[in-house]
Amino acid sequence: MKTEKVIDHIVAWLKEYATNAKVNGFVIGVSGGIDSAVTSTLCAKTGFPVLCIEMPIHQAASHVTRAQEHIKQLKERFDNVSDVRADLTPVFEEFKTEVSLEGAQATVDMALANTRARLRMTTLYYYAGLLGRLVAGTGNKVEDFGVGFYTKYGDGGVDLSPIADLMKSEVYLLGKALEVPKSIMNAAPSDGLFGDARSDEDQIGASYDELEWAMRMYDEGKTAEDFTGRQQEAFKIYKRFNSSNRHKMIPIPVCKIPQNLT
Structure with missing residues (x-):
């Protein structure tokens, strides 16, 4: 893959889309994983304002640390990047008090995991609406069009998908060229929806x-x-x-x- 040319192509595509849509930039959820790190860096390279949002819900400490490291690095490299932290744990806990949690434990756990993703989607669109920006998706090709490893109307609810035509291995190639922190490059991919450090491979x-x-x-x-x-x-x-x-x-x-x- 011609990595640098692919990067230039995606950045140009993002710029053209944002210009034609007459929006003020991008909003993206940063999880501490490779996909959100690459996507947020690509968005930053457009020169448009980019808001990175941390949205922990009983998050594993390692995920939080990597997300913060990436955001700090991104802000040092690009003056068009800002960030905000929305701790959704209290919202999630309040939600659980208002719904029935009866049923098989595995089913309940999966329903709650998907709820986390949908709470995050709601948060992203709140800030996007507030600032007149687009929500940038972070799904890659094998997740979005192969195994469907995402939450419907959760992390699947976005305005545009910059890396959805790239395999995971290709996302890593972009990550290396974009100087994504090594802690993220070396971490096992994880959706972070269960409040622990289980990896995508553990689930799939x-x-x-x-x-x-x-x-x-x-x-x-x-x-x-x-x-x-x-x-x-x-x-x-x-x-x-x-x-x-x-x-x-x-x-x-x-x-x-x-x-x-x-």
């Missing part, structure tokens, strides 16, 4: 390298029967997530009314 059961490979094989028309051992297992994991999360990756179904009924 396959690494991003395996998922990227499986995505390519699936696009080539391969099936699980074409592989054995760990490759077959990784392919099945990819296919399972791709199928179960398909509803996130296609337009919302609309019930069309036949003309003879109108």
Whole structure:
């Protein structure tokens, strides 16, 4: 990949989109992960004002530390970057007192994890509306169009997606060229939705390298029967997530009314 040219292309795309939309810049949630670090740096390189927002909800200390390190570095490098911290833990806890938490624990935990993402989306759009800016998404290609590893109307609720055509491995190449802090480059990817340090691989059961490979094989028309051992297992994991999360990756179904009924 021609990394520097890709960076220039994305920055130019962001600038053109913001100019045509007549907005005042970008708002982005910074989690301490590689995707938000790369996306926020790309936004900063446009010269448009960029607001980085930390939104901890019982966050693992390592995530908070990395997010703060990145924001500090970004502000030192770009004078168009500002930040704000919105501690959503009290909001999340109050929400839990107003809803039923009955049901299988795993289901409750997942519902609450998705609630965290949706609270963050609401916060991002509050500041975007306040400042007349766009919410920049941080999803990469394998997450957004492969396994659907994001929350519908949570971190999937954005105005534009600068890195959604890049595989995770390519995001790391951009991260290196953009001088993202090494602590973020070396950290295991994590969505941070469970209040602990569990990684994406812990949740999915396959690494991003395996998922990227499986995505390519699936696009080539391969099936699980074409592989054995760990490759077959990784392919099945990819296919399972791709199928179960398909509803996130296609337009919302609309019930069309036949003309003879109108």
